[in-house]
Amino acid sequence: xxxSQFFGITTLAYLLSSAFYIxxxxxxxxxxxxxxxxxxxxxxxxxxxxxxxxxxxxxxxGIGHAPLTNMYESLVFFAWxxxxxxxxxxxxxxxxxxxxxxxxxxxxxxxxASFSKTMNQEISPLIPALQSNWLIAHVLTxxxxxxxxxxxxxxxxxxxxxxxxxxxxLPEDSLTGSLPExxxxxxxxxxxxxxxxxxxxxxxxxxxxxxxEAWGTYWSWDPxxxxxxxxxxLYATTLHARFTRGWSGTRIAWLAILGFISxxxxxxxxxxxxxxxxxxxxx
Amino acid sequence: xxxxxxxxFWALFASVKLALFLLLTLAATSIIGTIIPQNETAGFYxxxxxxxxxxxxxxxxxxxxxxxxxxxxxxxxxxxxxIVCSIERIPNAWRLVTMDNLKTGLDRLxxxxxxxxxxxxxxxxxxxxxxxxxxxxxxxxxxxxEKDGATLLFAQKGAWTRFGVYIxxxxxxxxxxxxxxxxxxxxxxxxxxxxxxxxxIMLPEGQQSDVIYSFADGKPVxxxxxxxxxxxxxxxxxxxMPKEYLSDLTVLENGKVVLQKRIEVNEPLIYxxxxxxxxSYQPYNDFILTIRNNATGLSRTELTPAARQITWKEAGLRFxxxxxxxxxxxxxxxxxxxxxxxxxxxxxxxxxxxxxIIKRPSGEYTLSAKQLYATGxxxxxxxxxxxxxxxxxxxxxxxxxxFFMSHRKLWAVIREEDGRTVVLFAGNANKxxxxxxxxxxxxxxxxxxxxxxx
Ligand code: HEM
Numbered sequence: 001x002x003x004s005q006f007f008g009i010t011t012l013a014y015l016l017s018s019a020f021y022i023x024x025x026x027x028x029x030x031x032x033x034x035x036x037x038x039x040x041x042x043x044x045x046x047x048x049x050x051x052x053x054x055x056x057x058x059x060x061x062g063i064g065h066a067p068l069t070n071m072y073e074s075l076v077f078f079a080w081x082x083x084x085x086x087x088x089x090x091x092x093x094x095x096x097x098x099x100x101x102x103x104x105x106x107x108x109x110x111x112x113a114s115f116s117k118t119m120n121q122e123i124s125p126l127i128p129a130l131q132s133n134w135l136i137a138h139v140l141t142x143x144x145x146x147x148x149x150x151x152x153x154x155x156x157x158x159x160x161x162x163x164x165x166x167x168x169x170l171p172e173d174s175l176t177g178s179l180p181e182x183x184x185x186x187x188x189x190x191x192x193x194x195x196x197x198x199x200x201x202x203x204x205x206x207x208x209x210x211x212x213e214a215w216g217t218y219w220s221w222d223p224x225x226x227x228x229x230x231x232x233x234l235y236a237t238t239l240h241a242r243f244t245r246g247w248s249g250t251r252i253a254w255l256a257i258l259g260f261i262s263x264x265x266x267x268x269x270x271x272x273x274x275x276x277x278x279x280x281x282x283x
Numbered sequence: 284x285x286x287x288x289x290x291x292f293w294a295l296f297a298s299v300k301l302a303l304f305l306l307l308t309l310a311a312t313s314i315i316g317t318i319i320p321q322n323e324t325a326g327f328y329x330x331x332x333x334x335x336x337x338x339x340x341x342x343x344x345x346x347x348x349x350x351x352x353x354x355x356x357x358x359x360x361x362x363x364x365x366i367v368c369s370i371e372r373i374p375n376a377w378r379l380v381t382m383d384n385l386k387t388g389l390d391r392l393x394x395x396x397x398x399x400x401x402x403x404x405x406x407x408x409x410x411x412x413x414x415x416x417x418x419x420x421x422x423x424x425x426x427x428x429e430k431d432g433a434t435l436l437f438a439q440k441g442a443w444t445r446f447g448v449y450i451x452x453x454x455x456x457x458x459x460x461x462x463x464x465x466x467x468x469x470x471x472x473x474x475x476x477x478x479x480x481x482x483x484i485m486l487p488e489g490q491q492s493d494v495i496y497s498f499a500d501g502k503p504v505x506x507x508x509x510x511x512x513x514x515x516x517x518x519x520x521x522x523x524m525p526k527e528y529l530s531d532l533t534v535l536e537n538g539k540v541v542l543q544k545r546i547e548v549n550e551p552l553i554y555x556x557x558x559x560x561x562x563s564y565q566p567y568n569d570f571i572l573t574i575r576n577n578a579t580g581l582s583r584t585e586l587t588p589a590a591r592q593i594t595w596k597e598a599g600l601r602f603x604x605x606x607x608x609x610x611x612x613x614x615x616x617x618x619x620x621x622x623x624x625x626x627x628x629x630x631x632x633x634x635x636x637x638x639x640i641i642k643r644p645s646g647e648y649t650l651s652a653k654q655l656y657a658t659g660x661x662x663x664x665x666x667x668x669x670x671x672x673x674x675x676x677x678x679x680x681x682x683x684x685x686f687f688m689s690h691r692k693l694w695a696v697i698r699e700e701d702g703r704t705v706v707l708f709a710g711n712a713n714k715x716x717x718x719x720x721x722x723x724x725x726x727x728x729x730x731x732x733x734x735x736x737x
Pocket of ligand 1: 236298361365448451452682
């Protein structure tokens with residue numbers, strides 16, 4: 001079997017996993033929860049295999065490089081980060097409903113990578129500027145951060161849903177009844193953002209070092225760099241608002257969503273709407 | 284500490300509200316430069332946005348906004364905020380780290396959220412010894428004090444982690460200091476443009492230079508030594524994509540070779556704090572032909588355009604390039620014409636960098652051909668970059684400490700009550716309280732078990 005078949009299985013597994021998690025959320029049938037988890041784990045596992053195979057295939061083509069070098073590969077790795085990070089959080093906090101708000105992100109990333117017409121899925125050789133270990137470190141760290149921020153945004157949405165249900169005094173057995181307590185969601189959102197912030201910082205730093213090795217400037221305010229620092233400022237604001245001014249709940253939930261919009265723009269918007277050094281990512 | 288007594292200027296910069304405002308303002312204004320193209324000619328802005336808007340933009344320095352006065356002021360205010368805010372709070376952190384925790388009142392310890400009381404065998408002093416030994420075995424080195432008829436033991440871990448925040452804040456300042464040190468504008472301001480610069484140079488193969496040209500104003504900047512390009516080449520993937528650009532560079536001081544290195548993209552040459560990056564190239568319509576008589580070992584190198592005949596009189600040879608195939612401006616194959624006038628001229632295709640062996644009545648020759656290139660070098664001297672790197676390292680360490688490490692405290696009070704000896708364990712942590720509660724209850728359980736085993 002080759003990598004593309006495994007990528008296909010992953011996409012399907014994430015789709016089904018999302019469906020089961022959403023079903024768990026809607027029907028509150030606790031028995032189907034483990035199926036969602038199993039599918040998510042299966043998807044993440046096949047994705048790991050797929051990326052490994054793709055790596056190996058690139059060596060067979062004589063252009064060997066880690067599968068982290070263009071839009072397609074980064075999207076796939078993004079999906080992997082979401083899947084892996086979510087599974088870790090589920091294991092740690094023993095709560096499955098969150099999956100309904102997070103695993104769909106992983107599916108969308110895979111589906112977009114697989115089916116978008118503009119996506120070049122070929123394993124292509126690296127242009128000279130991209131032949132650097134710092135590139136690998138850069139993509140790795142950024143996307144671990146992005147995975148966490150996707151999760152935080154999912155938690156933010158969940159918080160707002162639960163909050164509005166409580167405000168409307170919906171009965172306990174209504175749709176949102178199965179969501180965890182507000183305090184718990186709030187705490188998870190914060191922890192997830194903290195984790196993401198550390199990795200985003202590392203991502204920006206490794207990117208700067210790479211730029212300095214390749215071009216002799218660690219910071220040139222190209223649109224992608226600028227948007228990454230905007231995102232960083234936003235999350236720094238969120239964190240300070242929380243631990244020095246006691247913000248929590250609804251405001252943090254909105255900031256988690258806003259932060260992820262900024263991540264999304266850094267990742268996609270810049271490639272498609274603005275121009276700059278990083279535009280290779282759009283191929 | 285009352286805020287009213289403080290100087291209002293100090294109070295403003297000590298506030299986190301200002302920090303939130305500045306962070307958001309930096310984020311919002313940074314967007315401008317990602318939408319409006321930066322560093323274009325004045326005409327570009329007039330054409331794109333009309334004369335009035337363009338004039339306003341020029342006044343506000345929008346075409347180079349990240350170097351504009353107002354953006355610098357924002358960054359300056361941000362730094363000041365960071366400094367004042369931290370100075371304001373460090374004494375408190377210092378107090379928390381160095382305070383005498385054996386002074387904590389016993390009644391306060393009894394009321395702590397994380398606590399556990401139980402009776403044990405033995406006299407107060409014995410139990411105190413045992414407890415101290417147990418805790419030190421678990422990595423909690425205790426200090427001891429007798430107080431109000433009880434024995435108080437205290438141990439803590441990670442007190443210094445309270446400084447994690449300040450490591451992060453300092454790291455940001457260190458990075459900014461590095462950016463200032465390495466800024467060509469500052470170098471100019473102090474009247475020493477050699478101190479920090481960014482520029483470039485195009486060096487044809489075989490040529491050398493003592494200067495490079497600054498990006499800021501196009502003026503030459505003295506290197507203080509000589510750089511020479513000996514050779515430039517492009518390697519391709521089988522599909523025709525460029526795989527590597529490389530240049531052989533030589534550094535000369537007073538005419539003597541001091542360093543030679545082959546540079547590639549991502550593998551620059553560094554000499555005396557000046558870094559040479561492979562950044563571009565320029566092919567010429569001139570070619571380097573090298574020919575050697577394999578019997579005598581005599582050889583000759585010629586720089587020539589295409590379609591010109593070269594004569595090597597002593598060897599009785601005439602040769603030249605009569606045709607070529609190109610991809611873009613880069614030659615893929617040469618068609619060589621060669622004769623010793625003793626037989627029909629030889630004509631054959633030759634790839635750049637390859638050698639052709641030519642057998643002629645007059646002997647055997649080796650010929651190679653190559654296009655003449657200039658290598659485009661980006662040249663930078665940035666004495667601030669180590670500050671930036673150190674700042675980045677500090678930031679990651681500081682973030683880890685601030686987010687994932689905590690200051691944990693543990694007390695044990697041993698006293699006699701109604702003829703029994705009673706131990707109270709109490710503790711707290713400034714972060715990850717859940718994790719600490721688990722550590723605490725495990726510790727207490729272990730203690731009880733060990734104690735019963737006696
Ligand atoms: C983008 C830049 C900044 C970053 C990355 C940053 C980072 C941090 C971090 C990691 C913490 C520790 C959080 C914790 O203990 O969990 C913190 C705390 C804090 N920061 Fe910042 N900070 C930044 C800018 C600022 C500025 C400009 C101020 C100025 C007022 C400020 C004021 C504070 C205060 C007051 C605290 C709480 C300290 C305490 O626990 O007593 N920060 N910051």
